[in-house]
Amino acid sequence: EPTLDYLGRAEVASLLAHAQTHAPNIYPMIATAIYTGLRKGELCGLRWRDVDVRTRRLTIAHSYAGTPKSGKTRHLRLPDVLVPVLDAWSARCPKTREDLVFPARRRDGTWGLARDAGVLFGLPALLRDAGCRVPAHPWHTLRHTFASHFIMAGGNILTLQKILGHSDV
Secondary structure, eight states: OOOOOOOOHHHHHHHHHHHHHHOTTTHHHHHHHHHHOOOHHHHHHOBGGGEETTTTEEEEOOBTTBOOTTSSOEEEEOOTTHHHHHHHHHHHSOOOTTOBSSOEEOTTSOEEOOOOTTOOTTHHHHHHHTTOOOOSSHHHHHHHHHHHHHHHTTOOHHHHHHHHTOSOO
8 A cells, every 4th residue: 555654854864863873885875866866767767967066967767677657857956965975975975887876786786787676775674773764665755754844845736746747637
């Protein structure tokens, strides 16, 4: 059963502060999810060539090894708050053959594309440790968090549809 869970502003602040301090290798992925609404697969499939901090543009062309759920590439404005986060992360990000922005650490110790859609990157424990409730689908909850905060801030539902890559409202 799908849920419409989202994190409140205090939970977002707590999660980001806790992740930045206690999980610096996952913090950029969490921040990107919260500030862009990308699906977990789109985060995992994001390549550095799709991130242009100079023009503040994100190109969403991959989900894991395939195309995004809609089957279409989309372009988003890179929020200003993410520019320093991604700049700092680019210097520390483990290098991969695919040039992934958010590679997964594999059991053999190498870094690469997350092969298992069930990989949660430790997000449930981070939520719990940050004093947040742990929803059934934590990564999708970050997507709902972006969408909910966008609308609560006066965003347009049709614009949100395009940002999220939905085929209909």
